[in-house]
Amino acid sequence: MSLEEKVKEIIVEKLGVAADKVKEDAHFIEDLGADSLDTVELVMAFEEEFGVEIPDEDAQEITTVKAAISYLRKKMDQAD
Amino acid sequence: MHRRVVVTGMGAMTAIGNSVKAFWEGLLQGKNGVGPITHFDPAQFSTRFAAEVKNFSFDGILDVRESNRMDRYTQMAMVAAHEALQDSGMDLEKIDHDMAGVVVGSGIGGIQSFETEHGKYIEKGPRRVSPYFVPQMISDIAAGQISIRYGLKGPNYATVSACATASHAIGDAARLIKYGDADIMVTGGSEAPITPMGLAGFCSMKALSSRNEEPGKASRPFDRERDGFVMGEGAGILVLEELEHARKRGANIYAEIRGIGFTADAHHVTAPAPGGEGAVRAMRRSAEDGKLNLNEVDYINAHGTSTPYNDKNETAAIKALFGDHAYKMNISSTKSMIGHLLGAAGAVELIVSVLAIKHNIIPPTINYEFPDPECDLNYTPNVPQERRVRNAISNTFGFGGHNACILVSKFE
Structure with a gap:
């Protein structure tokens, strides 16, 4: 499974939304019905899945599907 | 003016029935809800049985996302509250929401959530503790969740007094109606204590029956051979209503809450x-x-x-x-x-x-x-x-x- 697919899968699971709603430009709060606690949980799930640590100041910027994918891709590339 | 308080709706979740109707039928049949514990492996415990709710389902009441954010005790309270409000026949569009409240208690609260998240803390440290941990665990959250679901904006809280919790909740709710703070109260209690720590704690107190060879005979109140209580789980929710309010809408009145x-x-x-x-x-x-x-x-x-x-x-x-x-x-x-x-x-x-x-x-x-x-x-x-x-x-x-x-x- 690609990084992109895995991120989308986590979002579907954690936010309980249909997979076709999880488009690249979807905003967690505005489009996918998340609240502030959901976004914390999402970031936690990303950390767990990809074995990275996401500092709070970075986490604040991860507000869309696209932002999550590009942030994690960058983070994973650095790790390699 | 003397305000009287009547019961106009009820919902129940118990080991012998997941609705009031099934519960009552079970009671009259003398149905036994006690059996081996299935929620976890109880092999190490001195008591290995309990009265678990069977085939619990919140389908049509909670979606996956909502249920994931609730402890079992809150899930059961939500299902019982749904039944009680339906049973009351109340049109929630037509009530004065400011005059409708919730007092629902839990003796322990979300102990399963506590154990799960504590396990994550021990294994992976504080950064892995869910942001939902606190709002899942606290024993007032069923009252909060019911108010959010149904838009009930009157008095809202939980009582906590161990095994007297729900009676305190109901007594308080009746008095809130009597004193004019509300016309409608959703009230009762919920508990989901059949967890490793819940069981271990009561086992250590020697409070539980240890009749493991005959669980179905373990809960035998007033019998000479009784040897302790049997843990149960479930929820009971009642809709209380001021008498004239109930009469005006032609509600079915079950009984009157008369004394506390x-x-x-x-x-x-x-x-x-x-x-x-x-x-x-x-x-x-x-x-x-x-x-x-x-x-x-x-x-x-x-x-x-x-x-x-x-x-x-x-x-x-x-x-x-x-x-x-x-x-x-x-x-x-x-x-x-x-x-x-x-x-x-x-x-x-x-x-x-x-x-x-x-x-x-x-x-x-x-x-x-x-x-x-x-x-x-x-x-x-x-x-x-x-x-x-x-x-x-x-x-x-x-x-x-x-x-x-x-x-x-x-x-x-």
Whole structure:
């Protein structure tokens, strides 16, 4: 499974939304019905899945599907 | 003006039925809800059975996302609240939401959530503790969630008094209506304590029956061979309503909440006061509050936990208060079938009392085999008994010495 697919899968699971709603430009709060606690949980799930640590100041910027994918891709590339 | 409080809706989740109808049918059949624990592997525990809710489902009431953010105790409260509100026939679009509140308690709260998240903390550290941990665990969250779901904007909180929790919730809710703070109250209790820590704690206290070879015979209130209580789980929710409010909308009125008696033993953390002294005053106070003569009480739904001490002391308390009339009443402990629901006990047992009044049938105390000379009242052994039931008292007594009795009466 690609990084992109895995991120989308986590979002579907954690936010309980249909997979076709999880488009690249979807905003967690505005489009996918998340609240502030959901976004914390999402970031936690990303950390767990990809074995990275996401500092709070970075986490604040991860507000869309696209932002999550590009942030994690960058983070994973650095790790390699 | 004197405001009267009536019961207009009920919902129940128990080991013998996942709705009020199924629960009542089970009670009349003397159905036994006790069996081996399935929620986790109990092999290491001195007690390995409990009265678990079977085939629990929140389909159509909670979606996956909502349910993931709730402890089991809240999930069960949501399902029972849904049933109670539907049963009330109330059109939620038409009520004054500011005058509708919720008081729903839990003796322990989200102990499963606590254990799960504590496990993550031990294994992976504090950064892995869910942001939902606190709002899942706290024992007031069922009350909050019910208000959010139905837009009930009146008084909202939980009570906590161990096994007397739901009776305190219901008593407070009735008084909020009586004092004019609300016209409608959704009230009761919920508990989901069958977890490794919940079981371990009660096992260590030696409070539980250890009849592992015969779980179905373990909850035997007032029987000479009783050896402790059986853990149960579930929820009971009632819709209380101011009488004129209920009449105006043509509601079905089950019964009237007539009297409330709250006292403390001020004696010991877990042991009841000698002679059930605190229980005597709580039952008496409920009758005084309802301006009812003691000899008009037909039924007591006993706390009847099946522990050696409770049943002996409760019997002594009933005899001390009612004198000769104690032998003319029916008493039963429905814990014989559903186990001890702790903070939800007072709610499901008040539902039993209401239904006894409605149907003029007393549900039995099952597993009654051997008379105990210290427990010599009519405990309605093994089979239901028909009789006219005008007034019933639901007894609950909690660790900490909390006593809460609710007097409920036929509505006339």
